[in-house]
Amino acid sequence: xxxxxxxxxxxxxxxxxxxxxxxxxxxxxxxxxxxxxxxxxxxxxxxxxxxxxxxxxxxxxxxxxxxxxxxxxxxxxxxxxxxxxxxxxxxxxxxxxxxxxxxxxxxxxxxxxxxxxxxxxxxxxxxxxxxxxxxxxxxxxxxxxxxxxxxxxxxxxxxxxxxxxxxxxxxxxxxxxxxxxxxxxxxxxxxxxxxxxxx
Numbered sequence: 001x002x003x004x005x006x007x008x009x010x011x012x013x014x015x016x017x018x019x020x021x022x023x024x025x026x027x028x029x030x031x032x033x034x035x036x037x038x039x040x041x042x043x044x045x046x047x048x049x050x051x052x053x054x055x056x057x058x059x060x061x062x063x064x065x066x067x068x069x070x071x072x073x074x075x076x077x078x079x080x081x082x083x084x085x086x087x088x089x090x091x092x093x094x095x096x097x098x099x100x101x102x103x104x105x106x107x108x109x110x111x112x113x114x115x116x117x118x119x120x121x122x123x124x125x126x127x128x129x130x131x132x133x134x135x136x137x138x139x140x141x142x143x144x145x146x147x148x149x150x151x152x153x154x155x156x157x158x159x160x161x162x163x164x165x166x167x168x169x170x171x172x173x174x175x176x177x178x179x180x181x182x183x184x185x186x187x188x189x190x191x192x193x194x195x196x197x198x199x
Contacts, residue, residue, distance in 0.1 A: 005033075005096040006185055007088060007114055009107040010178070012122030013152030015134040017168045021122065022099050024175045033091050035100040038070065041079035054084060071113050072106035085113065097182065104158050118185050120178060121162040125169035127153065 038054040049055050061080045064070050073082030091098050107119045124130035134145045168174040
């Protein structure tokens with residue numbers, strides 16, 4: 001009986017703690033892989049192709065999009081950033097679980113391409129708490145914080161399109177809930193191949 005790895009995408013509003021949650025899960029489970037993005041920006045410092053990013057030219061990236069190899073992508077400071085399909089498929093086929101920290105639109109695009117993907121929406125305990133976290137970072141103006149909060153109010157309406165919703169009120173509880181989701185998903189009958197269907 002062979003078991004494919006999970007594709008788990010974690011999305012939610014800015015400041016909700018997605019990155020911290022993923023870091024903690026990967027610290028607890030080092031065998032859990034992360035998705036490496038493709039970008040058209042040049043490598044910085046010691047960055048290596050296939051480690052931090054897959055580095056491609058703009059023409060190469062656009063060709064990958066046309067071929068359907070890029071699941072979802074965005075442009076930031078005149079450079080493309082996208083999620084490639086082939087490495088995800090290869091890791092899953094090897095039985096590796098892969099965590100993706102992608103946008104809400106990216107998670108929904110992933111689900112369309114890979115219906116077996118597990119989508120998790122991270123919610124703040126309240127908008128007041130989210131505002132506290134955004135202000136607490138001290139990296140943005142109050143005007144930008146307010147814009148992020150307005151965007152967050154729109155984004156939470158998409159939570160119903162996700163498989164699971166986890167409230168990040170306490171980091172360890174949120175991590176434990178996602179680990180529980182991963183364990184439950186591995187027990188789903190339709191994820192296990194080679195099982196004889198008997199009456």
